[in-house]
Amino acid sequence: MDRLLLLTLLITTTLPLSTSLPSFPQCFSKIYAFGDSYTDTGNAIPPRRPYGETFFQRPANRYSDGRLMLDFVAQSLGLPFVPAYLNNSADFKNGVNFAVAGSTALDSDFYSSRNLSISFLSPQSLQNQWNWFSQFLQAQCRGAHAKDGCIDDSILFWVGEIGANDYAYTAGTSVLPGTVRELAILNVARLVEGLIKKGAKYLVVQGLPSIGCLPLSMVLMSSTKDDIGCSAFADRQSQLHNSLLQTKLEELRQHYPNTVIIYADFSGAHRTIMQNPQAYGFTEPFKACCGVGGPYNFDLIATCWTDNVSPVTWQRASACPNPEKYVNWDGVHMTDALYRVVADLILNHGYSRPPFPELFSSKGCVN
Ligand SMILES: *[C@@H]1O[C@H](CO)[C@@H](O)[C@H](O)[C@H]1NC(C)=O
Numbered sequence: 001m002d003r004l005l006l007l008t009l010l011i012t013t014t015l016p017l018s019t020s021l022p023s024f025p026q027c028f029s030k031i032y033a034f035g036d037s038y039t040d041t042g043n044a045i046p047p048r049r050p051y052g053e054t055f056f057q058r059p060a061n062r063y064s065d066g067r068l069m070l071d072f073v074a075q076s077l078g079l080p081f082v083p084a085y086l087n088n089s090a091d092f093k094n095g096v097n098f099a100v101a102g103s104t105a106l107d108s109d110f111y112s113s114r115n116l117s118i119s120f121l122s123p124q125s126l127q128n129q130w131n132w133f134s135q136f137l138q139a140q141c142r143g144a145h146a147k148d149g150c151i152d153d154s155i156l157f158w159v160g161e162i163g164a165n166d167y168a169y170t171a172g173t174s175v176l177p178g179t180v181r182e183l184a185i186l187n188v189a190r191l192v193e194g195l196i197k198k199g200a201k202y203l204v205v206q207g208l209p210s211i212g213c214l215p216l217s218m219v220l221m222s223s224t225k226d227d228i229g230c231s232a233f234a235d236r237q238s239q240l241h242n243s244l245l246q247t248k249l250e251e252l253r254q255h256y257p258n259t260v261i262i263y264a265d266f267s268g269a270h271r272t273i274m275q276n277p278q279a280y281g282f283t284e285p286f287k288a289c290c291g292v293g294g295p296y297n298f299d300l301i302a303t304c305w306t307d308n309v310s311p312v313t314w315q316r317a318s319a320c321p322n323p324e325k326y327v328n329w330d331g332v333h334m335t336d337a338l339y340r341v342v343a344d345l346i347l348n349h350g351y352s353r354p355p356f357p358e359l360f361s362s363k364g365c366v367n
């Protein structure tokens with residue numbers, strides 16, 4: 001079984017909302033990012049083709065057919081795509097990405113002490129990303145430029161979705177979702193506070209997607225569906241998680257009133273799209289674009305990221321010809337098209353709290 005099996009988890013021509021993403025060039029000069037495969041731009045082993053084909057026309061070290069949410073954010077800020085920390089040949093002058101596919105919000109020790117450290121489990125937790133960040137600062141801030149850890153107002157901190165892997169890794173074990181929720185949010189809050197103490201002034205924290213709408217959840221636990229046809233149990237975990245996360249972020253805002261902390265409502269945007277997919281240009285809300293067999297074009301054994309043959313159809317996963325019509329890319333991760341609409345909803349259409357433009361106005365940037 002591939003380790004990615006347990007990973008978690010905008011269309012220019014027909015877009016009914018704004019026709020382009022907002023553009024705030026020169027507001028921030030760097031993005032420092034954290035997260036899992038929803039945000040990773042190359043720290044984890046890149047999947048083979050057809051990953052990256054839609055936008056990049058080549059494998060682009062992302063778990064999507066094209067760009068991720070973070071890529072659209074970078075484009076809106078007039079910045080280059082954020083390079084992966086582990087890429088030795090990358091130029092970090094406009095930012096660095098510590099997000100790594102498979103990453104957990106809970107510490108690695110949590111899993112190893114419960115014998116849940118399955119061999120294919122990525123060892124990278126949010127704690128590891130913090131360690132990478134600390135090493136990065138030490139290396140960058142050596143010598144004459146060293147002051148206050150080299151963090152200034154020109155940096156946007158992006159804490160991408162994290163925690164979905166924890167729910168996936170503990171599903172069916174004695175670890176309860178409530179435990180995962182408490183510990184995951186504690187660690188996210190710890191990261192945010194750690195960043196603030198290092199000098200971060202502008203942060204965006206992304207909530208979980210609606211994990212019940214992923215083909216993975218639909219295959220494993222769709223016995224009870226919610227009002228939009230997604231797995232009710234899994235979606236409830238997303239909602240509970242995101243609401244506790246927002247409570248924690250509000251506490252941090254009270255504690256650090258000079259810091260701007262934006263909550264990016266990924267699941268709100270995701271659900272809005274799932275409620276009315278056609279309005280956003282999607283004809284396939286539930287099927288994975290890249291996969292094989294079954295009602296969701298998703299087979300746990302023959303996934304897009306493996307070369308395995310399905311024991312049911314005797315075929316390998318392959319990509320659909322029109323990924324721009326699909327919400328989901330490979331059963332677990334989203335398409336370039338979905339990330340584009342979600343980015344637009346979050347940046348432009350109120351799917352963030354406080355509204356995203358406050359990030360720019362509080363910094364004195366004008367569009
Ligand atoms: C590393 O960065 C270089 C230079 O930007 C880029 O060409 C290459 O694709 C990157 N590799 C990975 C694994 O991200």
Ligand SMILES: *[C@@H]1O[C@H](CO)[C@@H](O)[C@H](O)[C@H]1NC(C)=O
Nearest residue numbers: 111112113114115116117174
């Ligand atoms: C984990 O596995 C080891 C070795 O099999 C065993 O000794 C230990 O009791 C297990 N721990 C738990 C918490 O199950």
